[in-house]
Amino acid sequence: MDVSTPNTARIYDYMLGGKDNFAADREAAEQILKAFPESRDGVRHNRQFLGAAVRYMAEEAGIRQFVDIGAGLPTQNNVHEVAHSVAPKARTVYVDNDPVVCVHGRAILASSPGVAMMEGDLRKPQDIVSNAAASGLINWSEPVGVLMVAILHFLADPYEEVARLREAMAPGSHLVVTHMTMSKERATDAEHVRKVYARASSPLFPRPVEDITRFFGDFEEVDDTQFIDASLRRRFASLGWAGVARKTQRG
Template sequence: MTENPPAGIDISTPNVARIYDYMLGGKDNFEADREAAEQIIKAFPESREGVQLNREFLGNAVRHLAGDAGIRQFVDLGAGLPTQNNVHQVAYAVNPDVRAVYVDNDPVVCVHGRALLASSPNVAMVESDLRKPDEIWSRVLETGLINADEPVALLLVAVLHFLDDPYAEVARLRELMAPGSHLVITHLSSKDDRSGDTETMRQVYSRASSGVVPRTVADIQRFFGDFELLDSGDFISPRALERFAVLGWAGVARKP
């Protein structure tokens, strides 16, 4: 991305979505984002591969849900910048009738996202904040793409670790989902043997647009409530999950 951005974009402060974009090999980032990403990579050399594996997990989960699970509508919260192999593109390849809504709380990301998605049918991007679940659901339904009475796949991919205590908000979103819906979560995990590196990563993100809160696997799984956790090995290789476990944990669960 050019270092002469449109008015209103702060290129001096690292942005979470743009750091992620850089790690994925994208071009929608600035020098501050690249510097922050390289500091994270220095502390966690596995982080670049971890981002790729996170994306791999997302793609496999979406294919499974659009295919075997028969899900026709997807809501991606904290979606960030549209990149390659987006949720709607992966789902369309399985079923062209799928509808998708992306949600982000960054107005600049939303403006850019709408421009990138303008030519995509049955896709929308809305601005809202995960800390306001009822507002999110209202704005998602206002697009006309999501039917609240039908099962939906709600994606919380690499987003919850940027919030201090989002358990009540996620619980409310679970309540709003119809039976048969699925919840997809990927999350940075905390490990005692990497506490120093984790602290370095915290410091980098504290200077960015959001802090970061890694959690234990048990604490991550609490986000699913009473949903039925699926065996991820049914749709992603155990080797990929093992490699991803160095940095995080991922799972998919179904609402009874």
């Protein structure tokens, strides 16, 4: 384990008030907070959106299986916990490309039924599809909730990879995306944050909203006012964008 290089999952953990982080992660997080003092709240708002989206998918859309890509370390209000509060037999597969995160995650989740953590990289979508199916928890012929929460902005050009995952999803499936935005007003601050992440385990690629919504392809965007309070979206807007889209019968 390299504890001298900041790790994105551990930075996120620190922002959430967790203890699974090291000095390098805390230092990087504090540098980010200097540029974006609202980052800690932004991380928490991001987590709130994840929980609300999972609850919506489980309660309203009847989804009983979830794949959380770029999951990071298990923390508060995890996907499986929210899903189980609605449907105790819901299944969840967490995916992360960091082997240390996966080992730690498996230990944390060892006593959770219907849950698995596997090593996988969004840049290899077919491996994610096949390995999630091999876990025995995910059946891609049935509706699935796929979450890409605060992960796509760490990849330079993941549009084709996301498209392949959309193709694997059955009609009725939902895709959840949260993503750091890029605005002219905060360009200098964003550049400072990019430099911090350049020294960490993953570089950062914030995008304008119109480029973020492209990840949904021909999926139909869900009106998230059904499950997210407008005030939360306003608070989240200074740092990022979030949305949910559904694969229709024709999608």
